[in-house]
């Protein structure tokens with residue numbers, strides 16, 4: 001049983017995983033099991049070229065960010081399980097947990113984060129009740145989002161990134177994933193607002 005399972009290995013999913021990964025050594029996260037279904041084939045990063053993102057060298061390719069993100073997670077937070085080469089087909093909601101069905105296996109999780117992008121049709125079964133037209137793109141683009149309030153679709157079910165209804169910009173998607181990450185840390189920390197800041201120790 002995962003405590004948290006993040007679905008989608010794009011901008012928002014990997015940002016959420018990095019924030020949660022960075023807290024796994026904190027006392028409130030002791031023993032927590034976290035996974036990321038790191039499917040990247042259909043990420044909008046695959047064809048993107050970035051000139052307008054703070055901190056990224058102009059000309060950075062989205063496909064490189066996909067590889068770098070996975071390696072960053074592996075190197076820094078190896079205790080976070082990366083599930084590769086699997087695609088989610090269905091989410092089943094039981095009383096106190098979710099069952100996530102992929103094309104290969106089934107997983108159970110107490111909390112899940114859907115970060116699969118705003119492309120239509122949305123193909124994960126079990127979430128039909130929450131799909132609505134995307135509120136921040138031109139209607140003719142036919143994008144979708146999940147109904148949510150501050151990323152929460154229903155208790156323990158979060159949505160992040162463009163699928164949460166945000167405009168499709170890299171930094172917005174990353175910020176949305178990071179926000180959900182800190183929301184989950186806050187839950188684990190008994191509702192005490194929680195963030196994770198690394199600090200340099202040798203500055204003058």
Ligand SMILES: Cc1cc2nc3c(=O)[nH]c(=O)nc-3n(C[C@H](O)[C@H](O)[C@H](O)COP(=O)(O)OP(=O)(O)OC[C@H]3O[C@@H](n4cnc5c(N)ncnc54)[C@H](O)[C@@H]3O)c2cc1C
Pocket residue numbers: 007008009010011012013037038039040041042043044045047048049050051052053062086087088089115116117118123124160161162163167168169170171173174
């Ligand atoms: C051509 C192009 C150029 C762009 N240029 C810019 C730019 O210059 N500046 C800028 O700020 N933004 C740009 N963007 C937008 C940016 O790429 C997106 O805003 C960002 O990728 C959205 O992040 P996301 O996490 O919502 O979705 P994505 O990054 O698309 O991630 C969704 C992830 O979910 C996975 N997934 C989908 N279905 C499933 C499933 N059933 N099971 C498991 N995983 C699944 C996908 O493979 C993917 O990895 C561009 C986008 C495109 C397409």
